Amino acid sequence: MSSTILELKNASIYQRESLILSEVNVSINKGEFVYLIGKTGTGKSSFMKTLYGDLPLNHGSGHIVNVDLRKLKEKQIPQLRRKLGVVFQDFKLLNDRTIKDNLWFVLKATGWKNKQEMEQKIDEVLEKVGMRTKNFKFPYQLSGGEQQRVAIARALLNDPELILADEPTGNLDPQTSIEVMEVLQQINKNGNTILMATHDYALLLKYPSKTLKCDGQKVFEVVQKTQKQV
């Protein structure tokens, strides 16, 4: 089996009739950690939305986790999302229930039935992000960084083949951003593939990795300047 987890060829991405990105040729292999950078409004979110089926791909070709984005039907989107873990800037946790119940809700919605397995899975993902002991808390009782760690745990529930993180540190202060980034790095070391859109150049310098840039309606790989630590 191919180790390519995402491949776009000559893809164009539109918001309604406006062309946002064209001639997009990108591929991501299993196990990679890839940044997507670019100034505000250059199309990072549009790119991510195309990957999780929120924007249709009508031009060029695209495959993600063995799903053909050109042939994606509305009713297949939940199936695609189950193979992806999506993390947003604003966490998107349900405030009316505890952390555990937030995760329980997702497991139920994605077809899990066995209560013991569900309990185990919730413990396992919360352990990975260091939040197991806080599973009884409500989202509003947690700091932004803790809420984002729970959102990452939620993204891990169905063992995703690829994690798409759209500005996951966008609402966090620099120190908390580093803590969340450490969690993402650890998850990547354990074998998860991650594509992360970010504005945060300090993170890129601290954790250098393959970087794609949106600029002038194009997406291209950039070579990072490395800073010598003294």
Ligand SMILES: Nc1ncnc2c1ncn2[C@@H]1O[C@H](COP(=O)(O)OP(=O)(O)OP(=O)(O)O)[C@@H](O)[C@H]1O
């Ligand atoms: N729902 C929409 N309908 C029409 N145009 C949109 C829509 N959403 C975004 N756009 C336009 O698409 C372009 C790219 O926006 P996008 O949100 O993808 O950029 P971005 O790089 O993620 O920006 P930011 O860093 O500010 O989140 C912008 O010009 C924006 O105005």
